[in-house]
Amino acid sequence: MLQDRRVAEAELNSLLNRKPGSPLGMPARESPVALTISLEELIQSAASEAPSIRREQKMVERGSLAVDLARKQFRPDYAVSAGYFNMGRMPDMFQLRLDISLPLYSSRKQAPALHEQAHKLEEARRNYESAGQTLEFRIREAYEQAATSYKLLKLYEDTLLPQSGLSTDSSLTSYEAGTADFLSVLTNLMSKVDLEERYHEEMLAYWSAVIKLEEITGLQLLH
Numbered sequence: 001m002l003q004d005r006r007v008a009e010a011e012l013n014s015l016l017n018r019k020p021g022s023p024l025g026m027p028a029r030e031s032p033v034a035l036t037i038s039l040e041e042l043i044q045s046a047a048s049e050a051p052s053i054r055r056e057q058k059m060v061e062r063g064s065l066a067v068d069l070a071r072k073q074f075r076p077d078y079a080v081s082a083g084y085f086n087m088g089r090m091p092d093m094f095q096l097r098l099d100i101s102l103p104l105y106s107s108r109k110q111a112p113a114l115h116e117q118a119h120k121l122e123e124a125r126r127n128y129e130s131a132g133q134t135l136e137f138r139i140r141e142a143y144e145q146a147a148t149s150y151k152l153l154k155l156y157e158d159t160l161l162p163q164s165g166l167s168t169d170s171s172l173t174s175y176e177a178g179t180a181d182f183l184s185v186l187t188n189l190m191s192k193v194d195l196e197e198r199y200h201e202e203m204l205a206y207w208s209a210v211i212k213l214e215e216i217t218g219l220q221l222l223h
Contacts, residue, residue: 009024012024031153031157032149032150032153032154032203032206032207033222034150035143035146035147035150035210035221035222037221039139039140039143042139042143042213042217042219043136043139043140045217045219046135046139046216046217046218046219047132047135049217049218049219050135050216050217050218051218052131052134052135052216053128053131053132053135055131056124056127056128056131057128059124059127059128060121060124060125060128062124063117063120063121063123063124063125064121066117066120066121067114067117067118067121069117070113070114070116070117070118071114081095081097135216138212138216139213139216139217142209142210142212142213142216143209143213145205145206145208145209146206146209146210146213149202149203149205149206149209150206152202153199153202153203153206156195156198156199156202157199160195161192161195161196161199164188164191164192164195165192167188167191167192168185168188168189168191168192170188171184171185171187171188172185210222
């Protein structure tokens with residue numbers, strides 16, 4: 001147990017960029033804060049703010065631009081240039097030049113290039129749709145986990161832990177008065193410890209789900 005605690009403290013100091021062995025203090029016990037944003041609002045906001053969606057959207061935009069550029073290769077291109085020449089004692093000279101390039105080999109060069117870029121664009125669009133579906137599934141999963149953990153935490157705080165504390169205190173008082181045996185006190189105490197352990201495990205599950213939501217959506221939820 002002591003070794004596990006030291007390892008955890010070392011990991012926390014490393015994450016906080018502190019010197020090894022720096023004191024961490026006791027964590028404050030705070031009640032969980034309920035999510036104020038609804039699931040539908042979270043999904044809607046994540047559709048435009050989520051890093052994974054924005055990345056795939058950029059890929060679609062890049063693919064669309066590449067297709068447009070490939071299509072332009074089928075059209076004749078031209079360049080106009082002009083020049084002025086000072087001939088000294090002779091009359092000045094002016095030059096106007098028009099260069100036109102014709103896509104004579106479009107069937108062998110431009111067409112395969114356009115087909116390739118169109119295929120990449122279609123793949124980018126499929127990835128974008130898949131990313132949206134995956135994002136919504138992950139949001140729903142984490143949101144339900146956070147909501148369930150929050151309800152359980154409130155149940156522990158409002159009912160189970162207070163009742164367990166009263167039972168432990170009552171059995172201890174009865175034991176001191178000689179009306180209860182030590183086994184009853186020990187049983188109630190172990191039950192209280194077990195409930196507190198489950199409470200902290202549920203607290204960990206709650207915050208893990210909230211952090212996961214923030215990571216997936218790119219939004220700040222409870223800060």
